[in-house]
Amino acid sequence: MHESAQGPRVTPAAGRTAPTPRPVPGPRSAATPRPGRPVPGPARPTPPAQRAHPAPAPAPVTPKGVPGRPENRSEPQLQLIPAPAGGALDAAEEAVDLLLESGRAPGDILVLTTGEQHPWAAHELSFGEAAYWAQQDAGDDVFFADAAAVDRAKPRPVVVVAVNGDADSTVARALPVARDRAAGLLIVCGDPETINSALGAGV
Known part of the structure; x- marks a missing residue:
C-alpha cells in the first residue's frame, strides 16, 4: 500500500508568535476630546491694566532771601532826550504830546x-494827597509825580523822567526805580552825563 502524496508543510518559525490583530478605531466625533489633553474651561476675565501715574513734578525752589522774579520780565526800551536842567520839563511835555499823537492812551x-x-501835580496836591493818588489808581489820564515819591508810583507802559533838578543823589535813586516802573518804554530828558552815571554805562 503506497502512502498518499502530501503537499509541502509549513512549519512556523521557532520563537515567533502570531501577531494579534489591532482593533480598527471607529470615527471620532469633534466633541470627543483627545485622550490625555484636558479640556480648557471658560476663559477667565483679564484684570484691567493698572495705569501708571506719573510722579508729580517737584515745585521750583527759590533760594532763601531771593524774591521770585518772572522769567519773561525784560528791560524796557530806553530813549534819551538831551536837555539842560532848565529845559528838561519842557522836553518831557513834548515827549508826552508825541506819545499821545502816536496813539498812546x-x-x-x-x-x-x-x-x-x-x-499839574502841584495843583492836584492842593486838594490833598488822598485825592491826588486816587487819580493814579483810576488810570484815566497822564499822571505826574515827584521822583522823590517814585516808590508809590505804579508801573505803567511808558515812564517819562524829567531830570530838572541838580541833586545827583535824587537822580541816582529815582532813575533805576523809574526803569523798573516802565513796562515797555523809558524816556529820560536831561543831561546825558548825569543820566549815564545814574543808569550805568551804555545808555
Whole structure:
C-alpha cells in the first residue's frame, strides 16, 4: 500500500508568535476630546491694566532771601532826550504830546520830575494827597509825580523822567526805580552825563 502524496508543510518559525490583530478605531466625533489633553474651561476675565501715574513734578525752589522774579520780565526800551536842567520839563511835555499823537492812551503814561514838580501835580496836591493818588489808581489820564515819591508810583507802559533838578543823589535813586516802573518804554530828558552815571554805562 503506497502512502498518499502530501503537499509541502509549513512549519512556523521557532520563537515567533502570531501577531494579534489591532482593533480598527471607529470615527471620532469633534466633541470627543483627545485622550490625555484636558479640556480648557471658560476663559477667565483679564484684570484691567493698572495705569501708571506719573510722579508729580517737584515745585521750583527759590533760594532763601531771593524774591521770585518772572522769567519773561525784560528791560524796557530806553530813549534819551538831551536837555539842560532848565529845559528838561519842557522836553518831557513834548515827549508826552508825541506819545499821545502816536496813539498812546493817556493812562499809559507816567511822568516823574527830579526837581520842581509839574504844575499839574502841584495843583492836584492842593486838594490833598488822598485825592491826588486816587487819580493814579483810576488810570484815566497822564499822571505826574515827584521822583522823590517814585516808590508809590505804579508801573505803567511808558515812564517819562524829567531830570530838572541838580541833586545827583535824587537822580541816582529815582532813575533805576523809574526803569523798573516802565513796562515797555523809558524816556529820560536831561543831561546825558548825569543820566549815564545814574543808569550805568551804555545808555
